Amino acid sequence: MLSVTPIPAFSDNYIWLLRQDTSQEVCVVDxxxxxxxxxxxxxxxxxxxxxxxxxxxxxxxxxxxxxxxxYSPRVIGPDNPDxxxxxxxxxxxxxVRVMGRLFEVFNLPGHTxxxxxxxTAGIPPLLFCGDVLFSGGCGRLFEGSPEQMHxxxxxxxxxxxxxxxxxxxxxTMANLAFARAxxxxxxxxxxxxxxxxxxxxxDRPTLPSTLGRERRINPFLRCxxxxxxxxxxxxxxxxSSLATFTTLRAWKDDF
Numbered sequence: 001m002l003s004v005t006p007i008p009a010f011s012d013n014y015i016w017l018l019r020q021d022t023s024q025e026v027c028v029v030d031x032x033x034x035x036x037x038x039x040x041x042x043x044x045x046x047x048x049x050x051x052x053x054x055x056x057x058x059x060x061x062x063x064x065x066x067x068x069x070x071y072s073p074r075v076i077g078p079d080n081p082d083x084x085x086x087x088x089x090x091x092x093x094x095x096v097r098v099m100g101r102l103f104e105v106f107n108l109p110g111h112t113x114x115x116x117x118x119x120t121a122g123i124p125p126l127l128f129c130g131d132v133l134f135s136g137g138c139g140r141l142f143e144g145s146p147e148q149m150h151x152x153x154x155x156x157x158x159x160x161x162x163x164x165x166x167x168x169x170x171x172t173m174a175n176l177a178f179a180r181a182x183x184x185x186x187x188x189x190x191x192x193x194x195x196x197x198x199x200x201x202x203d204r205p206t207l208p209s210t211l212g213r214e215r216r217i218n219p220f221l222r223c224x225x226x227x228x229x230x231x232x233x234x235x236x237x238x239x240s241s242l243a244t245f246t247t248l249r250a251w252k253d254d255f
Contacts (some may be wrong), residue, residue, distance in 0.1 A: 002100065002101055003018070004018055006207065007036050009031075009033045010059060011125040012031075012170040012171065013032055013060075013124060014038060015027075015029065015031050015063075016159060016166050016168075017026050019046070019117075023044070027052060027099050028062035028067075029052045029118075029128050029168075031051060031060075031064060032058065033059075037067060038070065040141070048071040049074065050074045050076065050099070051077075052076050053076070053100065054077075054115060054116055054128065055111065055115040056080055057112065059083075061083055062183030065084065069238060075088065075092075077116070078114040081148065092106060098118075100123075104118075108129065108132045109184075110141060112142055112144065113144055117129045122163050124162050125162060125163040126166065127156065127164065127211070129168075132149070135175060135186075135190075135207060136171075136218050137175030137178065137220060138249070147242060150242050151221075153245075158223040164208040165209045167209075172197055172209075173197065177193075178252050179217060182219040188218075192217045208232055209222050220248060223242075229244050233247075235251040236250065236251070
């Protein structure tokens with residue numbers, strides 16, 4: 001069985017650690033900081049065999065140089081030559097076997113142009129989506145267009161509802177505060193907010209979420225909902241799903 005454990009980093013990042021059964025070799029996703037990873041590995045007596053990178057931002061790649069020097073892991077990431085230390089560059093439709101599971105690579109532009117995600121259709125399905133899809137929200141558009149991000153989210157939305165969504169940041173409470181404004185009649189948002197508040201009070205992560213849950217609570221996956229469109233109409237165009245998404249993203253940027 002593949003276990004996934006969050007290693008907190010910085011103020012709100014999660015570096016996800018993958019381990020197959022009792023193997024002493026593990027994989028980490030988006031190690032923005034090497035220190036918490038090294039501390040975890042040394043405490044647990046583990047070694048680093050693989051690293052997955054979703055995009056080039058420093059809070060996802062900053063620990064790569066030190067981890068490469070210390071452990072020489074297999075490093076899989078986007079086909080972006082500006083990211084130093086990747087030895088296996090992958091793109092849409094490629095498949096990689098990691099920790100006994102076959103992962104498919106998705107190109108997911110929007111937050112950045114080089115952003116990729118890793119999906120495995122095992123039991124349960126797992127999605128490592130970096131800064132594209134968050135619980136209750138989505139990433140800012142630093143490089144890509146609304147059209148690109150909307151298409152990326154639509155692609156993820158088509159995955160099985162039981163898919164576990166491993167986003168890279170603990171943004172859920174802030175996202176759900178916006179979701180209440182953007183989808184004011186949605187009781188699922190209120191329920192999720194209370195559940196997540198209790199988790200954070202106990203210093204527990206709100207992640208992973210499931211794709212089925214995100215379809216119910218995430219306004220960026222609910223652009224065809226009458227309630228979301230009605231709320232967003234006060235802030236811009238809602239004549240189409242894309243227009244509603246574009247309006248929501250700009251509204252959230254200033255929320």
